[in-house]
Amino acid sequence: MTITGLPLPVPPPERGRDREGVIGHRSQDDPHPNPSLFKGRERTCAPGVAAAISLILFATSTLAAGNVAAGRQKALACQTCHGLDGLSKLPEAPNLAGQPEPFLINSLNDFRKGVRKNDMMSLVVQQLSDQDVADLAAFYAAIEVSLKAPK
Ligand code: HEC
Incomplete structure (x- = not known):
């Protein structure tokens, strides 16, 4: 995938998927090693939500995962x-x-x-x-x- 030529900070449509799923993805022309730290605000929400969800899953799994x-x-x-x-x-x-x-x-x-x-x-x-x-x-x-x- 290439995003060259598209004006930031408006993300191209495909980047929306990156935010939900792939952690640590970065495009080749990204100057920063850790996008989640340096990219615009639009990135900061997803990791928080993901962390909250995994915390809930973890909590419920440790409480009631009887097999x-x-x-x-x-x-x-x-x-x-x-x-x-x-x-x-x-x-x-x-x-x-x-x-x-x-x-x-x-x-x-x-x-x-x-x-x-x-x-x-x-x-x-x-x-x-x-x-x-x-x-x-x-x-x-x-x-x-x-x-x-x-x-
Ligand atoms: C050597 C015999 C013995 C073995 C082996 C044993 N138990 Fe027990 N278990 C007892 C006795 C006696 C009681 C009643 C304890 C009391 O009066 O408080 C009891 C009580 C219990 C209770 C409380 C039930 C209630 O209605 O209050 C549970 C739950 C229980 N055992 C589960 C287990 C499980 C699970 C295992 C296997 C990992 C196990 N026990 C192995 C003898 C045993």
């Missing part, structure tokens, strides 16, 4: 007590199947923070990352349960 398939794999470490299907194998351990995802996340994080303590769980959660917690919660929450109340 059911990954959680299924990680849940193998929990099956001795909570069962492969989320139904408890131990009288002391609760069923995890179908529990609300936010509740599972909060419970696991409470154990991790030491707010909630249990001889077994406090030990188990030491191995878990934020991503593990999100994946495990997504997996157990996705298990469908059917219930039958006693007569």
Whole structure:
């Protein structure tokens, strides 16, 4: 692409695309090494918007990016007590199947923070990352349960 001959600061139409997408693009006749610092005002907005959007995406992804398939794999470490299907194998351990995802996340994080303590769980959660917690919660929450109340 060449922009030679077009009067600045009015950008040619193609440059509009550059602003949204390519970072660090510069034309051959650009005397400045970093266009985002030296070009006119029309460039300053896009990086800010892009940064804001990626910040939002980052924030939401760290909060709720639970992956059911990954959680299924990680849940193998929990099956001795909570069962492969989320139904408890131990009288002391609760069923995890179908529990609300936010509740599972909060419970696991409470154990991790030491707010909630249990001889077994406090030990188990030491191995878990934020991503593990999100994946495990997504997996157990996705298990469908059917219930039958006693007569
Ligand atoms: C050695 C047995 C054992 C293992 C392994 C184990 N847990 Fe637990 N878990 C327990 C027990 C016992 C409790 C009940 C704790 C209490 O009474 O506060 C519990 C409680 C929980 C709770 C709280 C649920 C609620 O309804 O309050 C969650 C969530 C949980 N476990 C998730 C996991 C996950 C995820 C794993 C695997 C990474 C795991 N546990 C592995 C024994 C175990």
